[in-house]
Amino acid sequence: MSFIRAIGWIVWKDLVSELRSRESFSSMLFFALAVILIFSFSFSMDREAIKELIAGVIWVAFGFTGIIGLGKSFTVEMHNDCLEALQISPASKGAIYLGKLLANLLFILCVEVMLLPLFMIFFNLELLEKLPVLLVIMIGGTLGLSALGTLFSALTVQIRAREVMLPILLLPMAVPVFIGAVEATRGLLSGQPFDLYRPWIDLLLVFDVIFTIVSFWVIDFVLDD
Amino acid sequence: MSTFMLWLRKYQGWFGAAGGLLTATGLYLGLVASPPDYYQGEVVRIMYVHVPFAQSSLLAYTALFGASAWYLWKRDPLIDHVAHAAAGIGVFFTSAALVTGSIWAKPTWNTWWTWDPRLVSFTVLLLILIGYLMLRMFIDERERQARFAAILAIVGGIDLPIVKFSVEWWRTLHQPLSVSPRGVSYAGDMLTPLLIMAIGISLLFTYMLMVRTQLLYLRQLLDAKKGRLLSQAHL
Amino acid sequence: MAATVAIRAEGLSKSYRDYLVLQEVSFELAAGACYALFGPNGAGKTTLLKILATLQRPSAGRVQLLGRDLLADRTAVRGQLFFLAHGSHLYDDLNAVENLRFALGLRGVAPTGREIKLALDRVGIGAFADLKSRYFSAGMKKRLAMAKAWLIRPKLLFMDEAYASLDEKGMALVNLLIRESRQDGAAIFMSSHDRAKVAEVADRAGVLRQGRLHELPVTELRTAHELY
Numbered sequence: 080m081s082f083i084r085a086i087g088w089i090v091w092k093d094l095v096s097e098l099r100s101r102e103s104f105s106s107m108l109f110f111a112l113a114v115i116l117i118f119s120f121s122f123s124m125d126r127e128a129i130k131e132l133i134a135g136v137i138w139v140a141f142g143f144t145g146i147i148g149l150g151k152s153f154t155v156e157m158h159n160d161c162l163e164a165l166q167i168s169p170a171s172k173g174a175i176y177l178g179k180l181l182a183n184l185l186f187i188l189c190v191e192v193m194l195l196p197l198f199m200i201f202f203n204l205e206l207l208e209k210l211p212v213l214l215v216i217m218i219g220g221t222l223g224l225s226a227l228g229t230l231f232s233a234l235t236v237q238i239r240a241r242e243v244m245l246p247i248l249l250l251p252m253a254v255p256v257f258i259g260a261v262e263a264t265r266g267l268l269s270g271q272p273f274d275l276y277r278p279w280i281d282l283l284l285v286f287d288v289i290f291t292i293v294s295f296w297v298i299d300f301v302l303d304d
Numbered sequence: 305m306s307t308f309m310l311w312l313r314k315y316q317g318w319f320g321a322a323g324g325l326l327t328a329t330g331l332y333l334g335l336v337a338s339p340p341d342y343y344q345g346e347v348v349r350i351m352y353v354h355v356p357f358a359q360s361s362l363l364a365y366t367a368l369f370g371a372s373a374w375y376l377w378k379r380d381p382l383i384d385h386v387a388h389a390a391a392g393i394g395v396f397f398t399s400a401a402l403v404t405g406s407i408w409a410k411p412t413w414n415t416w417w418t419w420d421p422r423l424v425s426f427t428v429l430l431l432i433l434i435g436y437l438m439l440r441m442f443i444d445e446r447e448r449q450a451r452f453a454a455i456l457a458i459v460g461g462i463d464l465p466i467v468k469f470s471v472e473w474w475r476t477l478h479q480p481l482s483v484s485p486r487g488v489s490y491a492g493d494m495l496t497p498l499l500i501m502a503i504g505i506s507l508l509f510t511y512m513l514m515v516r517t518q519l520l521y522l523r524q525l526l527d528a529k530k531g532r533l534l535s536q537a538h539l
Numbered sequence: 540m541a542a543t544v545a546i547r548a549e550g551l552s553k554s555y556r557d558y559l560v561l562q563e564v565s566f567e568l569a570a571g572a573c574y575a576l577f578g579p580n581g582a583g584k585t586t587l588l589k590i591l592a593t594l595q596r597p598s599a600g601r602v603q604l605l606g607r608d609l610l611a612d613r614t615a616v617r618g619q620l621f622f623l624a625h626g627s628h629l630y631d632d633l634n635a636v637e638n639l640r641f642a643l644g645l646r647g648v649a650p651t652g653r654e655i656k657l658a659l660d661r662v663g664i665g666a667f668a669d670l671k672s673r674y675f676s677a678g679m680k681k682r683l684a685m686a687k688a689w690l691i692r693p694k695l696l697f698m699d700e701a702y703a704s705l706d707e708k709g710m711a712l713v714n715l716l717i718r719e720s721r722q723d724g725a726a727i728f729m730s731s732h733d734r735a736k737v738a739e740v741a742d743r744a745g746v747l748r749q750g751r752l753h754e755l756p757v758t759e760l761r762t763a764h765e766l767y
């Protein structure tokens with residue numbers, strides 16, 4: 080159906096553009112690297128402190144990285160007024176939203192996966208056996224952030240002070256996602272039994288569904304006059 | 305001048321007077337006439353303002369949420385003024401609630417801040433309201449400003465219960481509730497002044513909302529007049 | 540030709556920051572006709588075009604496109620309209636063919652490779668099919684946009700500063716597009732500063748002055764000394 084095809088076209092377009100320019104990717108990667116370096120320097124002396132705080136550090140890095148990617152998601156549409164073309168396109172705005180969401184999710188997850196070896200090196204973490212569950216948590220958290228972030232990116236790209244407004248609007252609202260992701264990650268990394276921190280993963284997925292549905296429902300008002 | 309605004313102007317005085325009267329009564333009863341609490345001494349008196357402030361802050365967000373939903377449905381620019389006004393007043397009451405809450409917390413729990421679900425939720429609420437006002441500052445076109453702001457208010461309204469819930473869950477895992485504001489049991493003679501204050505401050509809130517709505521409306525009329533004069537001196 | 544009304548505007552007004560850009564603009568345009576809009580810089584031509592192209596809402600008044608009310612029924616009409624705007628609507632990292640496939644794909648249209656090649660040749664950029672549009676000149680971008688229009692065959696064609704950035708051949712192409720679209724039954728609403736070129740294809744004309752639309756007889760395009 081044309082709804083699905085429209086989503087496909089948006090994902091294809093964003094994928095091809097990003098693969099060729101690597102603009103978002105490099106910005107996200109270098110920023111995350113800087114964040115990790117600063118944190119690793121701050122905690123270099125205290126191994127106990129690292130254990131307590133590493134889950135939070137990981138999600139701070141992921142969060143800021145995600146915001147950069149989410150911002151770029153719609154600022155690229157401002158070149159040559161491409162946003163106009165999307166606005167008067169007969170394709171459903173919901174399809175455009177979902178396409179952008181999928182593309183964002185893919186890019187941000189890719190960068191996050193690339194950061195994992197860095198976490199292992201700088202903070203001496205054993206992540207390999209924990210990888211499958213960690214990936215699930217990463218998808219859950221990134222999806223939650225991206226669901227709201229894609230909506231707010233579409234909104235803030237049309238206003239002044241857009242780079243500063245996206246984090247100002249997104250971060251308070253994304254608090255539940257951060258709580259869930261950090262708790263689940265902490266449970267996983269500190270070796271807790273799965274059933275103990277599993278509720279957090281379930282909660283994350285519930286948040287993801289709610290945020291995606293709300294954003295999908297509301298996107299028409301943001302992308303259409 | 306629209307009939308809605310005229311109606312507001314007509315009745316605002318009643319709300320203001322009633323609110324002022326009740327608040328004054330409540331303050332007298334609470335600060336002067338009632339006894340200090342057995343456990344918490346004099347500092348519990350701040351509850352007489354803290355609780356009503358918190359309530360009015362939620363009242364403000366409810367007004368904001370309702371007006372935003374109404375605006376998206378009916379696209380009535382006057383309702384948008386109500387939403388805008390509610391957000392501004394909400395910032396005042398939320399900040400006041402947080403500050404008075406902190407003042408109460410320090411002598412009681414020996415901390416300015418703690419991971420209490422309501423404290424975190426109110427902080428997020430304040431941040432959302434500030435974000436709302438900033439958003440409106442950065443959009444010039446009136447229709448788009450109203451529309452985007454309404455979206456933000458609605459998404460925020462859905463988000464806030466989720467925030468509260470997630471912090472509650474977190475807290476039950478990490479800090480079993482030993483002491484919390486809920487643990488405060490109100491002695492009988494505390495209840496009356498508290499109730500009077502709650503109603504009084506809510507009435508004052510309504511009065512402030514009515515006044516500020518008119519203010520925003522008049523400011524917009526003024527801008528429109530300026531704009532018309534400008535466009536007559538077109539090119 | 541059957542005179543079905545393609546565009547109907549009644550009392551169209553637009554205020555922007557309380558600055559009245561358009562005031563009580565009213566007109567009707569039949570299918571197969573071409574309306575040329577003139578006016579000084581900043582007169583509101585682009586705003587009017589954007590409202591008609593469903594990009595913005597009017598502050599007051601009604602607009603009907605192909606018989607459908609603009610505010611109630613926009614998505615239905617969008618599949619039938621095309622806007623050749625000031626911005627090229629092209630993605631810098633995609634080449635010409637990919638840009639066309641994307642734009643058409645979003646409309647649910649899947650042209651064959653041959654159709655795309657024909658369209659590109661027609662607008663004279665066939666040799667640049669595989670070039671990333673980042674490297675296109677402004678004129679080439681305009682031509683690519685025209686290739687899009689040819690593949691879409693819209694019932695409503697809107698053009699903002701139709702001849703901008705184009706050389707003689709490019710401008711002739713625009714007029715060819717207009718003529719063929721009119722024959723197809725499309726209605727064209729365009730803004731321009733070039734009276735001579737427009738006079739070849741327009742059968743209605745108007746000037747936007749201080750937000751108000753003043754219709755002109757088309758003959759004045761050739762004869763009048765100064766329009767605005």
